[in-house]
Amino acid sequence: MNGAASFFPIYKDRMDTEKYILLGKTQDELKQWLKAQSLPAFMSSQLMDWIYVKRVRSFDEMTNISLKHRAFLKEHASLGLADPVACAVSKDGTKKYLFATASGIGIEAVYIPDRDRATLCVSSQVGCKMHCAFCMTGRMGYKASLAAHEILNQVLSIEDSTSLTNLVFMGMGEPCDNIEAVLTAIRLLTDEKAFAWSPKRITLSSIGLLPGLKRVLEETSVHIAISLHSPDALQRKEWIPAQKAYPISDILQTLKAYDFAHQRRLSFEYIMFDGMNDSLAHARKLLSLLNGLKCRMNLIRFHRIPDSPFAPSSEETIQAFADFLNARDLQTTVRASRGEDIQAACGLLSTTAKN
Numbered sequence: 001m002n003g004a005a006s007f008f009p010i011y012k013d014r015m016d017t018e019k020y021i022l023l024g025k026t027q028d029e030l031k032q033w034l035k036a037q038s039l040p041a042f043m044s045s046q047l048m049d050w051i052y053v054k055r056v057r058s059f060d061e062m063t064n065i066s067l068k069h070r071a072f073l074k075e076h077a078s079l080g081l082a083d084p085v086a087c088a089v090s091k092d093g094t095k096k097y098l099f100a101t102a103s104g105i106g107i108e109a110v111y112i113p114d115r116d117r118a119t120l121c122v123s124s125q126v127g128c129k130m131h132c133a134f135c136m137t138g139r140m141g142y143k144a145s146l147a148a149h150e151i152l153n154q155v156l157s158i159e160d161s162t163s164l165t166n167l168v169f170m171g172m173g174e175p176c177d178n179i180e181a182v183l184t185a186i187r188l189l190t191d192e193k194a195f196a197w198s199p200k201r202i203t204l205s206s207i208g209l210l211p212g213l214k215r216v217l218e219e220t221s222v223h224i225a226i227s228l229h230s231p232d233a234l235q236r237k238e239w240i241p242a243q244k245a246y247p248i249s250d251i252l253q254t255l256k257a258y259d260f261a262h263q264r265r266l267s268f269e270y271i272m273f274d275g276m277n278d279s280l281a282h283a284r285k286l287l288s289l290l291n292g293l294k295c296r297m298n299l300i301r302f303h304r305i306p307d308s309p310f311a312p313s314s315e316e317t318i319q320a321f322a323d324f325l326n327a328r329d330l331q332t333t334v335r336a337s338r339g340e341d342i343q344a345a346c347g348l349l350s351t352t353a354k355n
């Protein structure tokens, strides 16, 4: 959920798309492909182990696969791994990685260390169709949707890959608009034979595209974060055009049908815009809108983008808003800004040519 104003084409390190890409494939898909190549089905277990558990970066390391079969794999398949083409490091330790994609346009992933947590914010699309008014990606328009291997490559190819504790789908793009690839990535991240992560380590953020959101709710147990930003339907529609097709009232009604009382967490994201959505009247409306839902609120500082009518709320206003909601039993936190100096903070990701 982030963005850019013009594209930054990357041709270096593009993957060989002629070959069958193994990363991002489930065991069943690997079995089918192996069968079609007249290779033994048991190799699917070996490949799952080497790719997702042992995380090797070459076929030569797959030592329990015969030399003959390794030679076949080298010729006909690709691991689908690609190193980032650039990395910027913030003074607060946040790292922003730039990756090439099959579309020829780069995407970014942000690594955010925080005491005993290390979170990776991944992108799901190159650009975005949703045109949210406050978002640089919205301005960028839509270029492509990432394949599952391009999503998982962000996890596997950063230098801090093995220390990750959490993953959030909050980078470029609307995950529910690329639902098949996102669900495949989540399945592999949580598959015992692949990454074996608990779904509690994963949060998917969406503006609420209901067909995709319903599938995430039904087919996974990951945490859900809904970009709300206004309790007022008209104001939300001005800022998030998708509100027309998927009104927040419908989104909330859908969410009420699911159980968030136990392990699964539902949160709402609310960017604080000076004088627009940051009054206590807005806070009151929020309380009545979310009444009856077990959820949390994340307040997000707005980071200025060029030529925009939006300005950030003051720290005092944000704190007063948070205090008001917390005092009325809506658990509210103010999200810390991270990586602002490298344009990695919320809302600032982009694959633009930087001046």
Ligand code: SF4
Binding pocket: 001, 002, 003, 128, 129, 130, 131, 132, 135, 136, 137, 138, 139, 171, 172, 173, 174, 207
């Ligand atoms: S859904 Fe909206 S906020 Fe998220 S990336 Fe797209 S335009 Fe930006």
